[in-house]
Amino acid sequence: MSSTDAIATDGSGLNVDAAVRNRYSSAAGTAQPSLCCPVDYDPRYLEIIPDEIIERDYGCGDPSRHLAEGDTVLDLGSGGGKICYIAAQIVGPSGRVIGVDCNDDMLDLARRYQPDIAHRLGYANVEFRKGKIQDLRLNLERLDDDLAEHPVRDSSDWLRLQEQAEHFRQTEPLIDSDSIDVVVSNCVLNLVRNEDRRQLFHELHRVLKRGGRAVISDIVSDEDVPQHLQADPHLWSGCLSGAFREDRFLQAFEDAGFYGIEILNRPAEPWAVIEGIEFRSLTVRAWKGKEGPCLERNQAVIYNGPWKAVIDDDGHRLNRGERMAVCDKTFQIYSRPPYADQITRIEPAVDVPLDQAAPFDCRRTAVRSPGETKFGQTPETRLPDGDCCGPDGCC
Template structure:
């Protein structure tokens, strides 16, 4: 699958996530996912109900050390959960900017920002490999379970953009899924697992290479040992009419693509891990 087809598949998947109506069961699922990956339940309750879509694999804000007055950019901002939480931290003198390539996600995020009264936020339609913002203007860049969705041939461009945008001394806090070892061919070729954040996971050493080649030093990659089977188990344990078909970031239980038969039995934790990256 070429890069254009990959982007199209990712956009279609997450457009459906953005536009599908939430049920009470769906919102319960989304809160469970977010809290399992480190979000404060009180923070989640303070957000518009559609800001948290249950597609996180960590909480980059927990290590971003954001201060009032700063400019923060979120790569792959989705429904706006991290942008809205960052907006509270930077305050009225700061800015929180979301970047996403999916129009439906951007529309949802802008509605959420309006409903939250977050006037210090903005959202940009762009690929995270080429962001229309001036160089050296951002204090902190965050991202949550998105870089793995970028085609392999273009992943290095993401880190070049991050380095370009950051001010001297700027910070990066990324939660993403990386491969602990080479993924089996049946996983790497499964489209549903690609759009579900598994099949596109880079090897740890590749991630380190991308960061260092972009110009980062003192790269720190932390394995949080999060349970990535969480998505799969929630999908399989829910009743059929309550299954979280919209938001299962790493779930195969509700996909329709060929080649997924039997894959719910795969232990994702054996192959991949949620890692946080804090290069400085």
């Protein structure tokens, strides 16, 4: 164990980074079926992927099902590149896929087949970068180059290295802020040590564009994992003892500023059970873009149901069938997934320009009077002229 490994613990004495690195370096060379859950991938996208990559893929879900043509995709913990090469086919030549991993053996496996897969696709839209998923500003290959020129021999060299790493973060970030349409990850977040997880979700949020989304498949537990299991390197590197408790997994997205958080897939049967604790795959989607001022433009929304009332991530309560007052930012958010098919939007009769809009107090829940959305419109009377108002008969 190196001196660097010795300090990379999670607080319980377990060297998480070293345990994960050693396990996945081995798994890059020899398939380890126990590292993954059974997942049904679309066979169309597997045809061009070499068997060596498929056999050494370790995942618990398929976030690629939620990508679209033209997306710029970031795969956290891309491993041998399977999800990246699936994504490359879905996003097409107008899209782009970036895989990030810090394991040299996995990166070598993923990069080995890049030219061949690009030739078979007819375009090259995949690249792999070396970095830690909780520190997406630091390009580790850039740091490797610096270390080759300036080896660390004493504490002064080590301090210079820390300063150089921060310089790279600021001037040459591995992944730029607000540059990604979709961040995906497949059974990797649970491998990050506990004290780095707040930063991990912050980085997830930082790199996404406004309106972008995270689609994450990971292993979660139904109960807290006790310390003696968390201290087991085999269980941690096997995606078990580092599992998020499922409710806290969702809370981590909310704490990082995401909204519209939803569970896309949760198997009824657990993947594993240890001491009565159930571990299963969970696929979650969450959106970025609720930041910004709240402005009054006389807009309203009606929640269509089926629930009697719902509360969104900003605390807005929507009562079924009632015209609820919302700010322009919320009005625009509700026009997009995951809300659009549950909401009827009511535009104001007279547009209020953004530069003339007054502040809106989003802390309140208020019903919008129909007269407010019609403000500025001349009252009128309009009756049907003998025509039926419905396709199948008169009202």
